[in-house]
Amino acid sequence: MSFDVNWDIDKYREEHESDDHWELRRRFMERWKSDYSEERLVCLARVFANMELLGCRYPVEVMQEVARLAHDVAQAYRSSRKDKLKRTFVSASDAAEDRAKGVKREGGVIVDGPTKKSAKIQFVRPGQSDDTNMSDNEEPVNDNDTSDNDNTKSLKDVEENNGREDVKTSDPNEYMKEMQNMNCLDVRCFNDRMFQTYFGRMVLLIRPWTNKLSNIQSSCQVCHIPLTNTYENGCFSLMLGGKLLASAQGASKAEAKSIVETLAWNRLKESVICVVVKEQWIAHGDARISVSDVTGRQEEFGTPVENSVALKMMKLMGWKGGGLGAEAQGIAEPIKPNLQMVNRAGLGSNADIRHLRRAAQALMQRYVASSSLDVDLVFSSEFSKEERSQLHQLAQRAGLASRSYGDKDRFLVVKKKLDPFSLVRAVVEQGGSTPKYEVFIPPALGRR
Known part of the structure; x- marks a missing residue:
């Protein structure tokens, strides 16, 4: 469809509008003048300028359309602004609130403020998203810098995320339902030849x-298979092990990438053994290692809890006590978190930290030696940042994976680094499903 292009763009410049603001709108309208009606294009140009310069937010569909249309114009504008002075403004209400609270800012960024009171422990359920979390070796999140009610979103954010608010699935059980609908093979049919695929x-x-794409990337990383992507002439391609996994074209790179993500996922789930990680972590007895646990009480880590779901499932699978494993080769004695700290006085002192390091090191060594597949070491949020940092270092030396979760009440989880192929074998030996993992063998592998 063709549109009338005999109209003057300059007549839409406002008297109060700055040169930069107008130049951005003018370039946008010049780029799409022959593809949109005058009224709609003027409206879209104003939305584009508001998103790019003011961080305004609109319905997702509108933001996606503008992000697609403005990609080239926005990139050119950002490149031209790289070496110019960047100003950060603080509203009068924020300035007054900062003064009342004793908060100091430099360039709009909080650099000093009153010490926050310790908040009550808020436990995070297993399986809850950790997308905003970071390790204790990174800079801490300043709660005054972000807001749950933030209604602004830049155009650059929309381009990078394709209008999605996050990368989490809408339903935590979506993957499980998807795999169960495949009518997969009985895990008793498993053999090592099924690990070998067209891609390695x-x-x-x-x-x-x-x-889905994040799951593909992490799977390739732990299986040591190179994953690369290219975007040429509007076509996005995903290469796995040097072989084409999926490719597609779209109106934008984000659209083509989204299509490829779905194609790649559907191909892999039907040709590769899949392991669904049902829980991010499982603490012993559904409880965490707290300060009270490590300052006197000798609770046995790994001892079955009579009302725990894990114990009931193990009994249903034939476990009658003793060591775990096909031949009961695992240790029969439970792991004990013998973290003997004298007291909490003088927190941060060298003596206090040495006690923590010795006790935590012994605990992690026993954890590594155990045959525990599903249980993780979960430390409560009562441990300070300095203590968590020490635990991170000890976990790394012991060959374990560690990560902190949460914002105000951060807590540490230490896990075993499991080889994916050994993990499949171990879960298959336990019937294909454990409290934390479940194996699915697609029908296409039955011919091997």
Whole structure:
């Protein structure tokens, strides 16, 4: 459809409008003048300028359309602004509130403020998203810098995320339902030849709290298969092990990438052994290692809790006590978190930290030696940042994975680094499903 192009763009410049603001709108209208009606194009140009310069937010469909149309114009504008002075403004209400609270800012960024009171422990359920979390070695989140009611979103954010608010799935059980609908093979049919695929030796690890492409990327990483992508002439391609996994064209790179993500996912789930990670972590007895646990009480880590779901499932699978494993080769004695700290006085002192390091190191060594597959070391949020940092270092030296979760009440989780192929074998030996993992073998592998 053709549109009338005999109209003057300059007549839409406002008297109060700055040169930069107008130049951005003018370029946008010049670019799409022959593709949109005058009224709609003027409206879209104003939306584009508001998103790019003011961070305004509109319905997702509108933001996606503007992000697609303004990609080239926005990139050119950002490149021209790289070396110019950037100003950060603070509203009068924020300035007054900062003064009342004793908060100091430099360039709009909070650099000093009153010490926050310790908040009450808020436990995070297993499986809850950790997209905003970081390790204790990174800079802490300043709660005054962000707001749950933030209604602004830049155009650049929309381009990078394709209008999605996050990368989590809408339903935590979506992946499980998808795999169960495949009518997969009985896990008793498993053999090691099923690991070999067209792309190499691979297992698809499925984490319900992230998107499909992230699951593919993490699976390739742990299986040591290179994953690369290219975008040329409007076509996005995904290469796995040097072989084409999926490719598609779209009106924008984000659209083509989204199509490829779905194509790649459907191909892999039907040709590769899949392991659904049902829980991000499982603490012993559904409880965490707290300060009270490590300052006197000798609770046994790994001892079955009579009302725990894990124990009931193990009994249903034939476990009658003793060591775990096909031949009961695992240790029969439970792991004990013998973290003997004298007291909490003088927190941060060298003596206090040495006590923590010795006790935590012994605990992690016993954890590594155990045959525990599903249980993780979960430390409560009562541990300070300095203590968590020490625990991170000890976990790394012990060959374990560690990560902190949460914002105000951060807590630490220490896990075993499991080889994906050994993990599949271990879960298959336990019937294909454990409290934390479940294996799915697609029908296409039955011919091997």
